[in-house]
Amino acid sequence: LSTCTLEKMSDLDEPRSRRDRPAKPPLSRALIVNAALELVKADRLDAVTLRSVAERLDTGPASLYVYVSNREDLLERMLERVLSEVQTIAVEPLHWREQLIDLFTTVLDALSRYPGIAHVALGSLLTWSSALDLVENALALLRAGGIPDQEAAWATDALFLFTVATGVEHSIERVRPPTEPHHKSTSIDYIGNARAVFASLPVNRYPNLSSMATTMTRGDDLERFRFGLNAIISGARSSLDNAIAEGA
Amino acid sequence: LSTCTLEKMSDLDEPRSRRDRPAKPPLSRALIVNAALELVKADRLDAVTLRSVAERLDTGPASLYVYVSNREDLLERMLERVLSEVQTIAVEPLHWREQLIDLFTTVLDALSRYPGIAHVALGSLLTWSSALDLVENALALLRAGGIPDQEAAWATDALFLFTVATGVEHSIERVRPPTEPHHKSTSIDYIGNARAVFASLPVNRYPNLSSMATTMTRGDDLERFRFGLNAIISGARSSLDNAIAEGA
DNA sequence: ACCTGAACACCGTTCAAGT
DNA sequence: ACCTGAACACCGTTCAAGT
Numbered sequence: 189l190s191t192c193t194l195e196k197m198s199d200l201d202e203p204r205s206r207r208d209r210p211a212k213p214p215l216s217r218a219l220i221v222n223a224a225l226e227l228v229k230a231d232r233l234d235a236v237t238l239r240s241v242a243e244r245l246d247t248g249p250a251s252l253y254v255y256v257s258n259r260e261d262l263l264e265r266m267l268e269r270v271l272s273e274v275q276t277i278a279v280e281p282l283h284w285r286e287q288l289i290d291l292f293t294t295v296l297d298a299l300s301r302y303p304g305i306a307h308v309a310l311g312s313l314l315t316w317s318s319a320l321d322l323v324e325n326a327l328a329l330l331r332a333g334g335i336p337d338q339e340a341a342w343a344t345d346a347l348f349l350f351t352v353a354t355g356v357e358h359s360i361e362r363v364r365p366p367t368e369p370h371h372k373s374t375s376i377d378y379i380g381n382a383r384a385v386f387a388s389l390p391v392n393r394y395p396n397l398s399s400m401a402t403t404m405t406r407g408d409d410l411e412r413f414r415f416g417l418n419a420i421i422s423g424a425r426s427s428l429d430n431a432i433a434e435g436a
Numbered sequence: 437l438s439t440c441t442l443e444k445m446s447d448l449d450e451p452r453s454r455r456d457r458p459a460k461p462p463l464s465r466a467l468i469v470n471a472a473l474e475l476v477k478a479d480r481l482d483a484v485t486l487r488s489v490a491e492r493l494d495t496g497p498a499s500l501y502v503y504v505s506n507r508e509d510l511l512e513r514m515l516e517r518v519l520s521e522v523q524t525i526a527v528e529p530l531h532w533r534e535q536l537i538d539l540f541t542t543v544l545d546a547l548s549r550y551p552g553i554a555h556v557a558l559g560s561l562l563t564w565s566s567a568l569d570l571v572e573n574a575l576a577l578l579r580a581g582g583i584p585d586q587e588a589a590w591a592t593d594a595l596f597l598f599t600v601a602t603g604v605e606h607s608i609e610r611v612r613p614p615t616e617p618h619h620k621s622t623s624i625d626y627i628g629n630a631r632a633v634f635a636s637l638p639v640n641r642y643p644n645l646s647s648m649a650t651t652m653t654r655g656d657d658l659e660r661f662r663f664g665l666n667a668i669i670s671g672a673r674s675s676l677d678n679a680i681a682e683g684a
Numbered sequence: 685a686c687c688t689g690a691a692c693a694c695c696g697t698t699c700a701a702g703t
Numbered sequence: 704a705c706c707t708g709a710a711c712a713c714c715g716t717t718c719a720a721g722t
Contacts, residue, residue: 254685397568
């Protein structure tokens with residue numbers, strides 16, 4: 189608010205500069221999306237209300253409706269911007285698998301940069317331009333790896349779904365307040381808590397889970413994520429055959 | 437509301453019956469969760485507000501706070517009830533794979549019965565009792581299939597995540613109003629629309645996606661879901677080896 | 685065409701006051 | 704201990720009125 193006032197004043201002091209930077213830039217969709225993304229980055233998705241975004245732009249919420257038809261509309265435009273940050277990968281056929289893992293890891297990173305935005309991605313099919321590039325890239329890599337078309341198509345879907353779901357899980361994990369308020373960023377107690385729950389289960393009712401308490405909670409987020417990606421990729425090749433062979 | 441008034445009246449008409457059914461049963465957590473679940477079932481998760489639940493119980497929202505500490509708390513208890521509807525499966529080692537598919541298909545069905553509830557499951561780790569039974573069951577089946585412990589543990593996680601994410605996707609798909617308002621339940625136009633988008637893409641920029649428009653949109657929800665499950669299961673066995681063999 | 689203040693119809697949650 | 708009315712501090716969205 190004060191910044192805007194200052195800018196306006198300095199604009200009056202220097203009545204005209206050759207570069208004529210906009211004293212107070214007119215509202216636009218890009219500005220709105222930017223402001224909203226700053227809010228998620230600083231806090232999380234809940235902090236993005238039409239009122240908070242408007243306040244950041246020094247105006248009222250009603251003003252946003254010229255450029256955005258909805259809160260949902262705003263959220264989708266934000267997601268599109270976030271996904272456009274992901275760089276596609278030039279296919280090197282020999283490294284298709286690593287490249288696939290890299291691609292989706294980058295997607296997860298982008299989503300994680302804006303806690304909660306993954307939420308928006310879940311369920312809106314991937315038909316915006318920035319997502320189309322990613323789908324195209326994934327298909328190219330899977331085909332380079334010799335995955336048949338139908339399996340490549342469904343695997344792409346599954347990989348995106350798994351990635352976005354992981355993103356949602358991570359963002360929620362960050363939100364949940366760890367029972368001890370003096371630690372801030374760690375979610376270690378959280379996993380440790382889960383392990384404690386598993387380990388303390390009655391052995392006769394939970395023979396597998398209770399004995400696997402350590403195994404269940406081993407590995408960090410990235411390792412588990414990559415395991416899932418690898419599983420889907422490996423499975424894409426063989427799952428149909430298996431399903432048929434075993435008579436399902 | 438009117439029903440409650442009627443019940444109260446008939447209670448006055450017959451001052452005492454031997455079976456003494458509760459004229460107006462006292463509030464309890466189970467009653468609250470039931471009322472809330474009826475609301476999701478009839479509509480969707482957005483319809484579950486503390487106010488709407490209270491109204492259904494013929495009281496005010498403030499009254500619920502004796503039995504439920506939060507809206508989030510209420511949602512989690514609802515999820516726990518929904519997951520408790522899923523029956524676990526007695527392991528038959530020869531059919532471990534089909535049984536795994538069946539188990540998670542049943543989970544998806546339960547989630548789909550309450551549109552939007554899957555949302556709650558995403559991110560809250562599986563440490564409630566009803567979920568623990570499902571985890572135990574999945575571990576038992578994977579072990580029966582000869583999957584090593586670490587892979588079985590991570591695969592269980594991945595299978596649940598994929599299932600819940602699919603549930604969220606389905607519930608959102610049902611919510612999205614198809615552009616043509618005269619059809620109500622079908623989401624066929626939606627997939628058809630995606631296919632149209634894919635098919636109309638410029639071939640030079642989207643060589644794979646544009647040519648795979650039909651392949652990408654083939655198969656119904658269940659078929660795609662089962663593909664994903666099968667992929668994760670098949671991949672659980674081989675992904676680590678592959679990752680190491682290919683030097684990732 | 686764009687902006688805005690004020691209002692509308694909602695939320696979750698709290699709290700003093702009742703029984 | 705349980706319930707409740709009223710209030711508080713929010714929402715998204717609309718709309719008439721301004722420029």
